[in-house]
Amino acid sequence: MIKTPYLLFLGDAPDQLAAKVAIGIKDWRPENAVAQFRMDGCGADLGIQDMTLAEAKAAGARTLVIGVANRGGIISDAWKSVLKDALAMGYDLASGLHNLLRDEQDLVDTAVANGRKLHDVRVADVQYPIANGKRRSGKRCLTVGTDCSVGKMYTAMAMDAEMRKRGMKSTFRATGQTGILITGGGVPLDAVVADFMAGSVEYLTPDNDVDHWDHIEGQGSLFHVSYSGVTMALVHGGQPDALILGHEPTRLHMRGLPEYQQPSLEELRDMALPLARVSNPGCQVVGISVNTQHLGSDEAITYLAEVEERMGLPTVDPIRIGAGRLVEALETI
Amino acid sequence: MIKTPYLLFLGDAPDQLAAKVAIGIKDWRPENAVAQFRMDGCGADLGIQDMTLAEAKAAGARTLVIGVANRGGIISDAWKSVLKDALAMGYDLASGLHNLLRDEQDLVDTAVANGRKLHDVRVADVQYPIANGKRRSGKRCLTVGTDCSVGKMYTAMAMDAEMRKRGMKSTFRATGQTGILITGGGVPLDAVVADFMAGSVEYLTPDNDVDHWDHIEGQGSLFHVSYSGVTMALVHGGQPDALILGHEPTRLHMRGLPEYQQPSLEELRDMALPLARVSNPGCQVVGISVNTQHLGSDEAITYLAEVEERMGLPTVDPIRIGAGRLVEALETI
DSSP: OOOSSEEEEEETOSSGGGGHHHHHHHHHOGGGEEEEEEOTTOOOOOSSOBOOHHHHHHTTOOEEEEOSOOGGGOOOHHHHHHHHHHHHTTOEEEEOOSSOGGGOHHHHHHHHHHTOOEEETTSOOSOOOOOOOOOOSSEEEEEEESSSSSSHHHHHHHHHHHHHHTTOEEEEEOOSHHHHHHHSOOOOGGGSBGGGHHHHHHHHSOOOOTTEEEEEOOOSOTTOTTTHHHHHHHHHHHOOSEEEEEEOTTOSSBTTBTTOOOOOHHHHHHHHHHHHHHHOTTOEEEEEEEOOTTSOHHHHHHHHHHHHHHHTSOEEOTTTTOSHHHHHHHHTO | OOOSSEEEEEETOSSGGGGHHHHHHHHHOGGGEEEEEEOTTOOOOOSSOBOOHHHHHHTTOOEEEEOSOOGGGOOOHHHHHHHHHHHHTTOEEEEOOSSOGGGOHHHHHHHHHHTOOEEETTSOOSOOOOOOOOOOSSEEEEEEESSSSSSHHHHHHHHHHHHHHTTOEEEEEOOSHHHHHHHSOOOOGGGSBGGGHHHHHHHHSOOOOTTEEEEEOOOSOTTOTTTHHHHHHHHHHHOOSEEEEEEOTTOSSBTTBTTOOOOOHHHHHHHHHHHHHHHOTTOEEEEEEEOOTTSOHHHHHHHHHHHHHHHTSOEEOTTTTOSHHHHHHHHTO
16 A cells, blocks of 8 residues: 555646646545645646645655656656655655656665655556455446446546445545556556456455445456456456446547447447356446547537437436436445 | 477476376377486376487487476475586476476576576566457467366367368467477466457467468466456457367366356357457357266267257367367368
């Protein structure tokens, strides 16, 4: 687990897009975001207070999170100087960068000298077990998508937030680097060795109270040939009681695969449900989450209504409309 | 690639079962098995010539293959002495042991000093690409099973052998350690990092002559919750034109999962075919391979006939009966 709360390091991010991870943290766990740290030339702004390392430390921050992509895959000397100061001041560091903190000898030396931790969230540090398939107590919800990057993480985050707002027992379970940095823990599933994928998902979603819901962050798609094995491990390791179907209606083809068309929601349902029932015979498809960000407001409402009518399932955009009806659908099972 | 042919090291294997890998090499690639090397107390015998290191070297052996499980996961001093002599004499070493040759400093030093290679076939040494899903030329056949360990590798090996006997273009593509040692190359799929699984299968089965068949070694089962993600990567990365359904009819439950029943062959067909058609819309289920080793001879013949009648597909035990009818089924597509 990464110690919270955080000081969010934006470095010299050229624009808002480069700060995607930090924005996710600020949006979904504002209580984790003590302040932002920006360097000269930074083009991103989270709209929260700027603090120095010392100020944020005094305000309670325990980890400096690199919430930004770096340029050219290099941790620059300018960054290094801030990161080393932070370690010396008692911060741990956490990063989702492709190039790892642990591969920078000066950072390792400074961390060791100060008794601090370096968290590279793209790396699987735990020796996960082989999945045993045993039924676990508590309930689990998984979003499966017609494609990658259709809003599965946001759906799970929104459902978790809505449940907690209603006083229900709920946990978001991160399976990717952004989710892990947002919540402070999880499994970097795409970095886990094949034999242990399903076991890592079991490990992530252990026995729990019978009225507790895990909202498991989805990955890939059963229809995306590059990553479908990862999705399969979530479907079987996650043992979901409920599936949400995720969709982005404006895609012209599967992400990164110009030769592949998205499946219909019906095809997704008919593929995912029998697979999920292998590990949980009671699994049901309870709702549909549509990412309507590329539709106009009227267009979005019309589209959601059409899908709801056609599929006979509550259909929302959890960001635009809210996740309430998906949460209510869970209460029926 | 591991240099062939081999001297098969049986060490002090307590019994025939411990020499499973070496037996596989001798059965499927007798031309790769120059001789066996047995130490005092060895309880295994491949029924081929015993040779010293020097004799086998003179007979053309280029790699000493550790074709045996070791006791307690330790590479003993007695073994070490033989292995080091082999390296000094110009052999490469290849091993499927859990504990790795590369973790033994004295073996590494000896290999370096003599310019030899240590092959640990459980380890994925290649940086595989992310799968791109592009259609490749040539044809591919994959066996998918109702369970793990139902004879998928033997089915693929038998079909490949039968095709080559008939003068057809065919390659067995190994995805597990035994298959890799038998043939000298392949992808240790269960050791590949999640994101690269499907890409490693694409890498393993590249473009080929239009009348060439790859027989891809299957892994796991779509119905085995521990390993289904690995199977999925084979189904999508392998882009099979033909599926064979593999089954072992005497299993009481899924291997290692007492709470899980095997699916029927119909359930397997109905799950696997739509998944395979995502990456290859022309894919067909062409035949059934039953492992009848635990049935009597009459019982086996009755069972095969029953399944063939029920499923409407050529149904054989490729070891007991031969793979000819499965090969003929491929010729129809």
